Amino acid sequence: MKRIKMGCTTLSIPAMALGIMRMNQKSVPEAQVAIQAAYDAGINFIDSADIYGGGKSEEIFGQAFSQMQIKREEMFIQSKTGIVPGKRYDFSKEHILHSVDEILERMQLDYLDSLVLHRPDALMDPEEVAEAFDQLQAAGKVRFFGVSNFDTAQFKLLQSCLSQRLMFNQLQFSLKHTGMIDFGMHMNMVDKPSVDRDSQFLDYARLHKVTVQAWSPFQYGMFEGTFIDNDGFPKLNQELQKLADKYEVGKNAIAAAWIxxxxxxxxxxVGSMNPQHIRDSAKGAKIRLTRQEWYDLYLAAGNYLP
Structure with missing residues (x-):
């Protein structure tokens, strides 16, 4: 598994993480198979959230992981908080601290390697978030921190009040969700792709050494479904298959390699609980597409160059 530097640190993390949003749909033994498949492929990074399955995903993970032979220190375990489903976003100190305690209990852990704030809260008080982060770190409950779906200004505002460096920003990015890079290639144009909806965060991340975590790597829209083997995207799947044949992997690996x-x-x-999909996706980390292959996929996904 390809390794990358985490944020501004010298710590290395795998270029892929296993997202457990759908683990609530699995039995404990099935969850263990998925975790083991990821671990064996070099994916020793877990991404969760307190709202996944109403908390059941973390419960199943906790039960499964506690019975496995993998040592806790061999895994990087991350969860997210801040969404109260159907009611509000909540970055209050009280909510953050309470949520972390509940996450640790469900996952049967003493600490999280990383805590991520899950979507921006319009009522965020950066100083209050800073107090929560300081308390969690001092108590040994959280090692590192990050955010999800923050634009550049929101990220900078929060960072200005923290004693810790924000390591992550989770953003949707895939062959069918390319807005973060479209506008750069359509600079000085007046067409739809020229509109910057993401405040140039990818460039900001490169300048300031922030690790971008790409969610829904095989999805189109928000949660409409996967574009892999989807009859609605024949040209893209044809191109994915051509490269899959060349590199002797599945389509998931090629879509991953593109990212x-x-x-x-x-x-x-990687949000799949299917061991075969996990293993195939992991193979994408070993593939370095040529420039032309990368652009061929970009164009096959329905994009165009000015």
Missing amino acids: LRYPANIQML
């Missing part, structure tokens, strides 16, 4: 080819210190989040 990791972009030079922005990206870590891709």
